[in-house]
Amino acid sequence: MSKYWSKLAASLTPYVPGEQPKDQRYIKLNTNENPYPPSPKAIEAIRKAANDELRLYPDPTCDDLRTAIAKRHGLTKEQIFVGNGSDEILAFAFPAFFSPERPILFPDVTYTFYPVYAKFYGIPYETVQTDNEFLINPDDYMNPNGGIVIPNPNAPTARYLIVDELERILRANEDTVVIVDEAYIDFGGRSAVSFINDYPNLLVVQTLSKSRSLAGLRVGMAFGHPDLIEGLNRVKDSFNSYTLDRLALAGAMAAIEDEAYFEETTRKVMATRERTAKAIAELGFVSIPSSANFLFVTHPEISAELLFGRLKSKGILVRYFNKPRIDRYLRVSIGTDEEMDQFAKALADIAEEAGRIDQ
């Protein structure tokens, strides 16, 4: 606390990102990174862009990248926005479309950055309870509201809401903006991007951090009616005109265009996910059906906090949230097959130590 902080700054409860250990000795299953490297074409494009032109500002409109993204989805670049990670896009979307006058709605169990944005901008919010298995019920999003955020698949639960259900939410809320946060959509879900031409109140947000293995490059993208994209641009140009550097623009474009590599690596992650879910189920662990690159895992008798600590001592980092409703779960990112074998082996050992293995 400092006398120089504004009341707002003093009142904030900032987001806490997952641990990023600097020694790198851990098997890192705690921040939903992709175990496979980025497309070699993306790395090559970045190396090529590392040249004397770095003395010049990047294109503030990011036209080439937006055009490439639009092309992939059969849209126009006026329907595309790009930002410094999907977090930045969400940070622009909240003040662009939500107001202090009316509360917005999002699930009670979800990405913990949503309430942080809301507090930062003074936007009131109500959380909507998910059911016992963390399912989102569209009927709960039919009341008057100032906007809606639906993460699909949800995090940290990994729960996917089929798009027909999502469409009911879009239809019932024609006067407010519905943000669908699809950070994890490429691991088995169907994207709401297919609705962009039908619903002017829909903003879909995605990231290159997970399915394109580019968490270190900081690029996110949003899809929406040109009016919504213009709203995002108005906020961006009141904040920072050049949010993507020349290297991020070049690498992102090459990654978007390398469809074959994207298909191959996401398929591998999904296969490993199913294999892991099966292996740990045999050890008595329960995971929520996942359409993401992580599992949300619990054990009926062993506490998640204990599991977290024992895994860490065995050199495996996962994410534990000490919060109501989810404090019996661990969020476990999908690594390589080898890493997940070690994870499953570690769980087996811990369960055995606990003397509670289900045989």
Added chain:
Amino acid sequence: MSKYWSKLAASLTPYVPGEQPKDQRYIKLNTNENPYPPSPKAIEAIRKAANDELRLYPDPTCDDLRTAIAKRHGLTKEQIFVGNGSDEILAFAFPAFFSPERPILFPDVTYTFYPVYAKFYGIPYETVQTDNEFLINPDDYMNPNGGIVIPNPNAPTARYLIVDELERILRANEDTVVIVDEAYIDFGGRSAVSFINDYPNLLVVQTLSKSRSLAGLRVGMAFGHPDLIEGLNRVKDSFNSYTLDRLALAGAMAAIEDEAYFEETTRKVMATRERTAKAIAELGFVSIPSSANFLFVTHPEISAELLFGRLKSKGILVRYFNKPRIDRYLRVSIGTDEEMDQFAKALADIAEEAGRIDQ
């Protein structure tokens, strides 16, 4: 205008960056870029960082870069903040230290992003008139206020305020934060960073875009008491935890450490600036004494708007602001000697065409 925009989004008047022509046929003297390429060591560091580790998030605390910056200035990393360009740092500093309750002060002629930030965050402001030669008078900053922003050197005027005068402002405003925006300090001014240990209300903001030739990399830095740095971090972590990608971190660190290259290129820019000022003075043009990498130029008889258009038609882009008090001036970035010779030649031709050359 869209019914989906928030009242705030609808009310914004976003910042308009200088033209970034995509065909690159112009001599580009309009966005204060450095005519020399970045340090070869920075480019090499970026190429090395373009590797498989891009799949991993960057260090959200940016410890290595902050340590390198701190070392250069004899400070500690707790006194350093880094961001996605100095624009982003300013966008975090406004809500961190300024409040809707009390108006902040900044010069009437200055960087046009300051009022944009203020409006975005609902922070009232009063502009303080600079004198006829655009000098800032410290006595004008002694009234009660909610914070102060002093650009030094100022833009677009290029005017430098000697740091002893700046110190008077710091001393008279112990209860509010004084941001000194030093985007252009490395071209001849003395930095207020030397006051960091003495004034807990001082935040100095700098950028790698100009003196390190890295406008395309998007890296800015701030210096202040650890309490102020913590305030910036609270806002950053309510907005986007990972604002600098792995490539920006690597390139920035190498650039900061290459002192010799920095000295050489800034010296060259300053020499070209003095040479250009002298050459155009001989043509009857008047420029404000500059401590920046640009000149603020006027002619007693030829309109700036006409000059701007004629220069553009001759393939030379400069910046013209159609605003009260400065609408007779052009802001001209310093290019290479060759580029500035062409610029001076173009001015001579235009003046001759206008039939008004002073002989």
